[in-house]
Amino acid sequence: xxAAVTSRLTAAVxxxxxxxxxxxxxAQPQSATQAFSKLHLCQRSQTYDSxxxxxxVNNRALHTSCVRRGLExxxxxxxxxxxxxxxxxxxxxxxxxxxxxxxxxxxxxxxxLKEKNMLLTLEQEAKRQRLPMPSPERLKKxxxxxxxxxxxxxxxxxxxxxxxxxxxxxxxxxxxxxxFGKTFWYRFKEHPIPWYLNSRYKRRRFFEPSHVAxxxxxxxxxxxxxxxxxxKREKRSxxxxxxxxxxxTALA
Amino acid sequence: MAKRIIYxxxxxxxxxxxxxxxxxxxxxxxPGKEQPPETVQFRIPMEMTKFDVxxxxxxxxxxxxxxxxxxxxxxxxKKRNHSNQRVKRPDYKVAYVQLAQQQxxxxxxxxxxxxxxxxxxxxxxxxxxxxxxxxxxxxxDPRRGGVTEWFGL
Numbered sequence: 353x354x355a356a357v358t359s360r361l362t363a364a365v366x367x368x369x370x371x372x373x374x375x376x377x378x379a380q381p382q383s384a385t386q387a388f389s390k391l392h393l394c395q396r397s398q399t400y401d402s403x404x405x406x407x408x409v410n411n412r413a414l415h416t417s418c419v420r421r422g423l424e425x426x427x428x429x430x431x432x433x434x435x436x437x438x439x440x441x442x443x444x445x446x447x448x449x450x451x452x453x454x455x456x457x458x459x460x461x462x463x464x465l466k467e468k469n470m471l472l473t474l475e476q477e478a479k480r481q482r483l484p485m486p487s488p489e490r491l492k493k494x495x496x497x498x499x500x501x502x503x504x505x506x507x508x509x510x511x512x513x514x515x516x517x518x519x520x521x522x523x524x525x526x527x528x529x530x531x532f533g534k535t536f537w538y539r540f541k542e543h544p545i546p547w548y549l550n551s552r553y554k555r556r557r558f559f560e561p562s563h564v565a566x567x568x569x570x571x572x573x574x575x576x577x578x579x580x581x582x583x584k585r586e587k588r589s590x591x592x593x594x595x596x597x598x599x600x601t602a603l604a
Numbered sequence: 605m606a607k608r609i610i611y612x613x614x615x616x617x618x619x620x621x622x623x624x625x626x627x628x629x630x631x632x633x634x635p636g637k638e639q640p641p642e643t644v645q646f647r648i649p650m651e652m653t654k655f656d657v658x659x660x661x662x663x664x665x666x667x668x669x670x671x672x673x674x675x676x677x678x679x680x681x682k683k684r685n686h687s688n689q690r691v692k693r694p695d696y697k698v699a700y701v702q703l704a705q706q707q708x709x710x711x712x713x714x715x716x717x718x719x720x721x722x723x724x725x726x727x728x729x730x731x732x733x734x735x736x737x738x739x740x741x742x743x744x745d746p747r748r749g750g751v752t753e754w755f756g757l
Binding site: 423426428433435458461462465468473474475480481483498502505542543544 | 624
C-alpha cells in the first residue's frame with residue numbers, strides 16, 4: 353500500500369512538474385507559486401487545479417498563433433505519444449477519499465474528469481487509426497475513482513441533511529400502488545401546475561382496479577410460500593449435517 | 605449530469621441552475637471532412653446543449669469559444685449478430701466548436717512511429733531477431749530476378 357502510494361505520488365508529482373513547467377510560460381507568477389506551495393497537500397495533482405480555476409485570462413486582443421493551451425489537456429504529454437504502455441498508479445479508494453476536505457474532493461473531481469476526457473479522446477483516435485490504445489486500464493481506474501468520490505460526497509450530503517433537517521432522502525417521495533398491484537417508491541417531480549390540472553398525470557393510475565386484487569393476493573402467497581420453502585430447506589440441511597456430524601464428536 | 609437526473613424546474617425569477625461535479629465527458633475527435641482551421645470537433649453526451657458545451661470549455665478548460673453548433677448522428681440498427689438479432693450502434697451528438705480570438709487548432713498525430721532500441725540480451729531483441737530471420741527465409745532468392753518458382757530451374 354505504501355509502495356503504491358509512493359509510486360502514485362512520484363508519478364503524479366513527476367507529471368505535475370512536467371505539466372507545470374510546460375505551462376508556466378503562460379501562467380501568472382502568483383498562480384505558479386501557489387501551485388508549488390500546495391504540492392504536499394493532495395496525492396494527485398491538486399497543483400493542476402489552482403491555475404485552472406482562475407477565470408479565462410486571454411487579455412491579449414490580437415492572438416493569431418496556433419493555440420492549443422486549453423485543448424492540450426485533451427491529449428497526453430507529448431512524450432507518451434506512440435508508446436505501447438503508459439505507467440499509471442492505483443485508483444483512489446473510498447477510504448483515502450474520506451480523509452480529504454470538500455474543496456480537495458471538488459478539485460479532484462475536475463482532475464479526474466479531464467483525465468477521463470483525455471483517455472476517451474485517445475481511445476477514439478486509436479479506433480480511428482486502427483491501433484491498440486496504450487494502457488486502456490486507466491479508463492477503468494478513473495471511472496472507479498470518480499464513482500467512489502461520488503459515494504463519499506453523497507455520504508457527506510446525507511449525513512448533513514439528516515443532521516440539519518432529519519430527512520432521509522434528498523428527493524421527496526412516497527409508497528404507492530401501481531395498476532398491477534405492485535407497491536413501489538414513487539419519487540416526486542416538480543411541475544408548474546397542480547396535479548388536478550395535469551391531464552397526463554391523471555391518466556396514470558396509482559390504485560389497483562378491483563379485478564387485479566386476486567392476482568396481488570396470489571403473488572403474495574407465492575412469495576410467502578417460497579420464503580417458507582427456503583427456510584425449511586435450510587433447516588433440513590442443517591439437521592442432516594447434524595446427524596452426520598453430531599455435536600458429541602465435535603466436542604470430543 | 606449525464607445520468608437520469610431531474611433538474612429543478614425553472615420559472616421566471618428562479619436562480620441560475622449551477623451544476624457542481626458535472627459527469628459530462630467530451631471526446632475530441634479528428635474531423636472526417638476537412639474543417640476550417642478554427643473549428644474543433646467533439647463528441648458530447650446527448651443531454652448536453654450548445655450553452656453547456658460553451659460553459660464547459662470556458663470554465664473547465666479556459667478555451668475561448670466563439671460559436672458552437674451541434675448535430676445528432678444516428679447510427680445503424682441494421683446490423684445483426686450471430687442469432688440474427690438487430691444490434692443497435694449507439695447514437696451520439698457531435699459539436700463543432702469555433703474558437704475565438706483567431707485561434708486555430710490542428711488535430712495532432714498521437715501515434716507517431718517510434719524507433720525502439722531494445723537493450724542487449726533482452727527478450728524483445730531476441731524476438732525481433734527471430735522475426736527478421738523468418739521474414740528473410742520467406743523471401744525468394746534475389747538472384748532469380750523476380751521469376752517465380754513455377755518456372756523450374
